[in-house]
Amino acid sequence: MRVRNFLGRWGLLIALVLAWEVSARLAGSVFFLPPGEILVHAWQLWLTGPAEQLWLTDAVYADVLPSLGRLFGGWLISAVLGVLIGLALGRSRRATEYFGPLLDFFRSLPTPALVPLFMVLFALGTPMQLATIVFGTVFTVVLNTADGAGSVDPVKRHTAQAFRIGPWGWWTRIVLPAASPKIFAGLRVSLSQALILMVVSEMVGSSSGLGYRLVYAQQQFEFADLWAGIVLLALLGYLLNNALLAVQRRALSWQRGAENPENPARAKGRA
């Protein structure tokens, strides 16, 4: 049963990789390397460092870690700013009406279009990349959070008032938890946006990082480097999303039954 489950989940991917392996080896193209070679190359590129560097190579310290730093730094700034602004916005109808269209507009603006501007406005390198990531992700967090905060129903507001809950308790114990499912949804979307923007911003305005390394490898005809970078980014995107999903499941464990109308314990009238 376990084997079947595993195959059901990963079978197609494994088959595709095998097909790629076989056809790439048969075709012998310099552009399409077989996955086996890519893996071996990636291993040599990143995981053959000395023990005192935790077996990580200089390439990891020069490119992968700075990239991760920018990714998480930008995303965390967005998360904090976005949740704070979103909560305030979501609880004020006037503010939502006033700022909503503006935020929607900024969210719809393709952030890569602003990269040339940010290159002039901010110092090249990390500041400009952080600006790109924050700008490209913060509106997603704000709008989702505001949506969640706005959904606190009047009965809950009246309950909190009737029991004389102060402003701190109101925000931290009612609005924030009530909005948290939407906040998590926003954070997950914004994390994948942040990954994209990390790569894009490193491609144009940087001398380090995975994005920079991809362009460099392409210019130097180092296709093994290029493929290794692509695979690493794909893995990164997949793992980050799953990690955040796991956190969300833990944090929102109360929600599983509350939102599920199929729950047998729910909706029965008897005491």
Add this chain to the structure above:
Amino acid sequence: MLEVAGLGHTYEGEQRHVAINELGFTVESGQLTCIVGPSGCGKSTLLRMVAGLQRPTSGRVALRGAEIDGVPEDLAVVFQDYGRSLFPWMSVRGNVEFPLRRGADRRQRAMEALEQVGLADAAKKYPWQLSGGMQQRVAIARALATRPSLLLMDEPFASVDAQTRFELEDLLLSVRRQHGSTILLVTHDIDESIYLGDRVLVLSKAPAELVADLEVPLGAERDQIATRASEGFITLRSHVARLLNAGAEPEAQRATAR
């Protein structure tokens, strides 16, 4: 203990709506007063004004002599919609502890309240794991835990089935006997108002006015079957029904005349 005088509420706006007009009554300490009126007559508005959740547009509400301005201390409310009034992200005990000040006896008080409503075993569950009637018990426990001198209940048993409703009504009566609480309960159900109340206030259709203020001469002990079958109960029920009908009649006549 509670004094309502000349109370009125008018919703301004395009469709100006007078919900309550010149309402006055007093509630003595330890009394269980039921307010009964047709649906949409402004009962909930009245209760929200007594709770300090909504400002009256005229008249005054005073609790122990002090005019209500904001939600008064030692007052608790049980809402009809337990599904939305309980917080799904808190456990049952968390919900009951929620209004209590942080302190050593917080947990103990919550557990005592849960015991009173017979839910001590469910303390660690989430509200959605409980049936509707049990959820409303949690809401009642939450209100009791604050040891309110005035307990307001807005159609508290309107969203549960008939059997559960009887159980919860008797639970309320027993809790009330233990604490001697002062309770103001709003309902649209004539039988319920008589079964529970020491006194029934009958309201007219909107704008709500006081039609009658009736003592319920059924004694302190009530029984779902015997009390409801007793002559006193039946007489009073017909009387209240006639009063409510009379209150609604002018509207009906206007409708047929058109």
